[in-house]
Amino acid sequence: MSSSKKIRVLVAKPGLDGHxxxxxxxxxxxxxxxxxxxxxxxxxxxxxxxxxxxxxDVNVIGLSILSGAHNALFPKIMELLKAEGGDNILVIxxxxxxxxxxxxxxxxxxAEVFGPGTPLADIVGYIESNxxx
Amino acid sequence: MxxxxxxxxxxxxxxxxxxxxxxxxxxxxKEQFETLSGxxxxxxxxxxxxxxxxxxxxxxxxxMFPFTRGVQxxxxxxxxxxxxxxxxxxxxKETNERFKFLLNQGQTGLSIAFDLxxxxxxxxxxxxxxxxxxxxxxxxxxxxxMELLFDGIPLDKVSxxxxxxxxxxxxxxxxxxxxxxxxxxxxxxxxxIQNDILKEYVARGTFIHGPKESMRLITDTFKFxxxxxxxxxxxxxxxxxxxxxxxxxxxEVAFTLANGIAYVDAAIKVGLDVDSFASRLSFFFGSHSDFxxxxxxxxxxxxxxxxxxxxxxxxxxxxxxxxxxHTQTAGCTLTAQQPDNNVVRVTLQALQGVLGGTQSLxxxxxxxxxxxxxxxxxxxxxxxxxIIAYETxxxxxxxxxAGSYFxxxxxxxxxxxxxxxxxKIDDLGGAPAAIEKGFIQRxxxxxxxxxxxxxxNSTRVVVGLNxxxxxxxxxxxYLRVDPAVEAEQIGRxxxxxxxxxxxxxxxxxxxxxxxxxxxxxxxxxxxxxVKAYATLGEMCGVLREVFGEYRAPDIL
Numbered sequence: 001m002s003s004s005k006k007i008r009v010l011v012a013k014p015g016l017d018g019h020x021x022x023x024x025x026x027x028x029x030x031x032x033x034x035x036x037x038x039x040x041x042x043x044x045x046x047x048x049x050x051x052x053x054x055x056x057d058v059n060v061i062g063l064s065i066l067s068g069a070h071n072a073l074f075p076k077i078m079e080l081l082k083a084e085g086g087d088n089i090l091v092i093x094x095x096x097x098x099x100x101x102x103x104x105x106x107x108x109x110x111a112e113v114f115g116p117g118t119p120l121a122d123i124v125g126y127i128e129s130n131x132x133x
Numbered sequence: 134m135x136x137x138x139x140x141x142x143x144x145x146x147x148x149x150x151x152x153x154x155x156x157x158x159x160x161x162x163k164e165q166f167e168t169l170s171g172x173x174x175x176x177x178x179x180x181x182x183x184x185x186x187x188x189x190x191x192x193x194x195x196x197m198f199p200f201t202r203g204v205q206x207x208x209x210x211x212x213x214x215x216x217x218x219x220x221x222x223x224x225x226k227e228t229n230e231r232f233k234f235l236l237n238q239g240q241t242g243l244s245i246a247f248d249l250x251x252x253x254x255x256x257x258x259x260x261x262x263x264x265x266x267x268x269x270x271x272x273x274x275x276x277x278x279m280e281l282l283f284d285g286i287p288l289d290k291v292s293x294x295x296x297x298x299x300x301x302x303x304x305x306x307x308x309x310x311x312x313x314x315x316x317x318x319x320x321x322x323x324x325x326i327q328n329d330i331l332k333e334y335v336a337r338g339t340f341i342h343g344p345k346e347s348m349r350l351i352t353d354t355f356k357f358x359x360x361x362x363x364x365x366x367x368x369x370x371x372x373x374x375x376x377x378x379x380x381x382x383x384x385e386v387a388f389t390l391a392n393g394i395a396y397v398d399a400a401i402k403v404g405l406d407v408d409s410f411a412s413r414l415s416f417f418f419g420s421h422s423d424f425x426x427x428x429x430x431x432x433x434x435x436x437x438x439x440x441x442x443x444x445x446x447x448x449x450x451x452x453x454x455x456x457x458x459h460t461q462t463a464g465c466t467l468t469a470q471q472p473d474n475n476v477v478r479v480t481l482q483a484l485q486g487v488l489g490g491t492q493s494l495x496x497x498x499x500x501x502x503x504x505x506x507x508x509x510x511x512x513x514x515x516x517x518x519x520i521i522a523y524e525t526x527x528x529x530x531x532x533x534x535a536g537s538y539f540x541x542x543x544x545x546x547x548x549x550x551x552x553x554x555x556x557k558i559d560d561l562g563g564a565p566a567a568i569e570k571g572f573i574q575r576x577x578x579x580x581x582x583x584x585x586x587x588x589x590n591s592t593r594v595v596v597g598l599n600x601x602x603x604x605x606x607x608x609x610x611y612l613r614v615d616p617a618v619e620a621e622q623i624g625r626x627x628x629x630x631x632x633x634x635x636x637x638x639x640x641x642x643x644x645x646x647x648x649x650x651x652x653x654x655x656x657x658x659x660x661x662x663v664k665a666y667a668t669l670g671e672m673c674g675v676l677r678e679v680f681g682e683y684r685a686p687d688i689l
Contacts, residue, residue, distance in 0.1 A: 016249035016265050018338020021378050021465070024578055025585050027689055041687035042338045043253075045261070067249055068505070068614065072264025098504050098611050116469040116502045117598045119589045 007035040007131050009060040012049045013042050014077065017067035022094060026062060029120035030127070035060075046076040054084050059131050062123075063110075066095040070105065078109045090131050094118070140185050147194040151206040152176070155196070161210040166529040174529045176210060177202075180536055191436070191545075195531045197451070199439035201432050201544065202532040203490040204455045209528030213241075214486075215493035216518045217294060217459065221246030221271035222505055223618045224625075225281035228271040232286060234508065238515055242493060243324075244294040245282070246270030247304070252339040254300045254673025257622045266619040269505075270296075274622070275668045277629045279307040280314065289317045293324035294369070294459065294493075299341040301328040302354050302656055303672050305365075306663040325366035325415055325459075328354060331392040331564055332371050334685060335573045336378040341673060344565045346680035350655065351396065352403045355410045357656035366415040368396060369459065372434075376419035377465050379581020382430045383547055385418065387554030388564070388573050390438055394555070395564040397446055407446045411453035420482040420489075421463040427482070428534060429543030431458070431489025437548050441555075460486035461495040467502040471597035471605065475499035480517050487527055488534055494518055505612040574688040626668070633666040641665045642675050649679040 011027040013020055020042060031037045038056050040049065053061050061081075063074060074093060081089060093105065094114040102113050111130060114123055166174040177195065180188050193199065196206035205211065218235055221228045232243055247270040250262035256274045257266045266272050273279055288311065297304045305326050309319045330347040333340040340347065351368065358367045372380075372389035380388065393414065400410055418434065420427050439454040448454055462482035467475045476499050483496050496514040498506030506514070522528060534540045561567040568574070587593035594600045641662035648658045662672055 016253055016255075016261065016339075017269075018249075018333070018336075020338065021581050024689055025379075025582055028578075028582050029585075031689075037689075039687055039689055041685060043261075067265055068268035069264035071616070096502070096504065100611070116467075117595075119599075120585065121589065 005133055007060060007127065007133065008056065008058040009035050009037050009062060009127070010040065010049070010053050010056060010058045011037060011062045011064070012040040012044050012052070013064055014044050014046060014049055014073045015065060015067055015069040016043055017065055017069070018042055019066040019095075020064070022066070023062070023064035026064070026094070026120065026123060029124060030062075033124040033128075035127070046073060046080050049077055050080040050084055050086065053081065053089060054086055058089060059133055060090045060092070060127055063091065063093045064095050065093070065097070068096070070095065070097050071101060074105050074110055075108045082109075088132050090127065092123070092126070094123075140179075140189055143189055143197075144179070144194065147197055147206070151194075151196040155206045155211065159207070159211045161207055162212070163210075166210065166526075168526060174526070176207065177531045178533070178536070192535060192541075198443070198454055199436040200455050201436040202535055204435070204457055204492070208490065208531040209487070209522075210531070213522040213528055214491055214518075215242040215292065216240050216515060216522075217242040217244045217493045217495055218511060218515055219244040219246050219296065219461065219495050220511065221248075222269075222612070223267040223271065223614050224622055225271055225273065225278040229282050229284055229286070231508070232282075235511070235515065236286070236291070238512060239519060240515055242292045242294065243286075244495065245296065247295070247297055248272045249339070251669060252297060252299065254341050254669060254677070256668050256670030257619065257626055259670055263619075266622055267614050272622050273304065273307070273669065274626045275629055275666050276307050276310050276663050277625075277666060279304075279311050283311050283315075287317070288312045288315055289321055291323075294327075295325065296327050298327050298330050298333050298337075298339055299347065300669060300673055301326040302350050302659050303663065303669055305354065306656065306660040309660060310663050319362050319365075321364070322362060323364045325369050326354070327371060327417070328368040329371045329392065329396075331395060331568060332374050332389070334568050334683075335388070335577060336374040338685075340683050340685070341677065342680040343683040344568070346676075348396075348399045348565075352400050352405070353654045353656050355400050355413075356403070356405060356654055358413060359405065359410045363413075365413065366457075367410065367413045369415050369417045370396065371417040373417050373419040373461055375577060376421060376463065378577050379465075379584060380577045381580050382421065382423065382426050383550040384554065384576060384580060386430060386434045386437065386547060387551040387558070388577075389416065389418070390434065390441065390551065391555050391558045391564040391567070391573075393438065394441065394445070397442075398563065401446070407442075407448050408450045408453050411442060411446070411448055412450065412455070415492075416456055416458035418458055418460055419463045420460050420486045422466050422478065422482070424481060424485060425539060426543055426547070427485040428489045429540055430547050431460075431486070431491065432532075432540075432544045433547035433551065434458070435490070436544070437551060457492045459493045459495070460489070460491040462486070462497045464497055464501055467497060467499070468595060468598050469502040471603065472499050472503065474597050475502070476513060476517065479514060480521070483517055484521055484527070487521055490532060500611075503611065505614070507610055507612045509610075571686060571688045578689065629666065630668070637665040638662070638667045638671070642667055642671060645672060646675050646679060649676055
């Protein structure tokens with residue numbers, strides 16, 4: 001892959017959660033790292049997120065949730081994404097997500113979960129090493 | 134101003150006026166206060182004879198304009214702040230048990246956390262509520278849930294704060310209805326609805342309608358309460374969420390007070406006299422990690438609001454100028470790493486709130502960067518407040534840091550810088566216009582990003598996170614909301630719908646609709662619908678149809 005191709009990322013807030021400080025900071029850090037970032041804004045349903053990811057032809061989806069609804073919403077998003085042929089998209093998550101929940105989220109295809117205190121550079125580095133362009 | 138003679142005279146007036154009056158009604162906790170070594174502690178310490186310049190104008194005495202030194206003449210010598218832990222999860226029944234646990238542990242007020250569907254006006258069986266029911270708070274669909282929530286808790290004995298904004302009028306109506314059933318009339322109810330929609334657009338996200346329609350609901354509650362609920366705080370103008378979204382202390386004061394100005398403007402515009410409602414406005418701030426700046430912030434906010442109410446709005450009653458506020462320790466400073474360290478952070482932040490003269494306080498639990506707090510963590514958080522109150526003696530004299538060169542300087546600086554922002558916001562057309570233009574959001578986002586960068590490059594140290602780190606296995610006892618809660622809640626909701634008088638529900642909802650289309654005050658109609666067991670989702674559904682829904686601009 002040519003290194004000049006920009007990584008396209010959708011940063012999304014699924015569910016009703018209004019805590020978007022983390023999502024916005026991550027979006028900005030990815031943009032500063034040279035990626036093209038689309039931020040969905042609040043209150044996105046799984047359907048809206050998957051539709052935006054496909055139509056914007058993104059390489060990465062970053063899901064942020066702090067309300068505790070991740071176990072219901074993340075698997076739904078992965079299911080829809082598969083059905084729409086988005087298997088190649090790297091999906092990562094972040095927010096208040098108890099450790100015990102992570103294995104089940106990884107099992108449905110969430111590549112990595114970044115908790116509170118993660119340095120922004122770790123997220124940038126993870127995407128750069130794992131994205132499929 | 135500020136002459137020695139003038140000050141002595143004002144002191145005498147204070148002592149014989151507000152203090153004597155307060156003591157007659159509320160005696161202090163002790164006849165005499167003293168330190169551990171037996172040194173007597175007076176109610177108040179003032180400036181030395183040399184340092185009287187501007188004292189009267191800028192600080193004055195507790196309970197006197199501009200309230201820099203506190204809003205009551207005796208402050209914590211009379212009664213400690215209200216210990217009010219924000220709590221709520223799962224169903225009304227489980228939250229009722231947590232409330233009773235907290236009251237048994239010596240908590241003195243209640244504070245309800247609602248789940249997101251409730252906050253956004255959806256019943257638990259709405260498809261958009263999936264996965265969210267009972268998660269960040271308790272699910273309340275109708276009066277039936279509210280009755281369960283307060284089962285065995287007499288509403289004439291507690292004060293209750295409700296973190297509810299877009300549907301605040303509806304939850305207030307449910308509380309009134311529960312009170313009536315318990316035989317407590319609404320003019321005896323004490324508590325607060327947050328009811329602060331403007332900060333939802335910039336920081337918290339639980340709006341339903343656009344600013345214009347939302348402001349109408351707010352002024353409707355102001356009017357209703359000014360006539361019927363003299364003890365009720367009609368709004369809690371909140372800087373907490375602005376701060377949690379990433380603002381600085383100065384921005385927190387500025388944007389909160391700018392929102393406050395917008396509410397007062399709106400109420401005056403619909404014909405309310407400023408002194409008829411202003412004394413029931415209350416505020417809510419965060420207590421972050423910069424020890425002295427936070428204490429100064431509380432004092433500066435009080436003084437600035439007093440001046441705004443007096444100079445800008447011409448309030449005549451001192452009580453209209455008196456800023457009463459709730460404080461919560463800063464959730465965003467908690468770390469998921471070495472979570473027990475959070476107990477220490479919370480202790481310091483709680484102390485800041487007390488030294489800043491807060492009226493009530495929530496102390497965060499050590500595990501909140503990981504999940505909802507367990508009962509044990511909540512107990513430590515409450516004990517933290519109790520230790521500050523009962524063991525340290527910090528409440529034995531009023532505003533003990535006043536007169537510190539540094540504190541007074543910081544107080545002046547925070548006030549001055551916040552005022553500069555308020556002038557800028559005025560130039561943009563006021564807070565609603567500044568929000569519409571994205572100005573406030575961008576300011577907050579920039580501060581949040583800078584803060585995060587400072588942590589990432591270690592110019593700001595967070596102990597256990599970017600310095601003094603350890604390898605640790607996360608082993609914590611999480612509070613889990615059972616996924617079965619959602620189905621259980623939906624089951625009860627559907628049962629309730631089958632049992633109620635459907636015709637009565639429809640009639641009240643139709644009345645609500647036509648009132649929404651006109652100018653009439655919606656509170657009485659909401660109360661009728663609540664009493665007929667119309668659900669929150671049904672009432673908000675009607676209002677959504679009439680008022681429409683707001684779509685926030687996405688500003689990075």
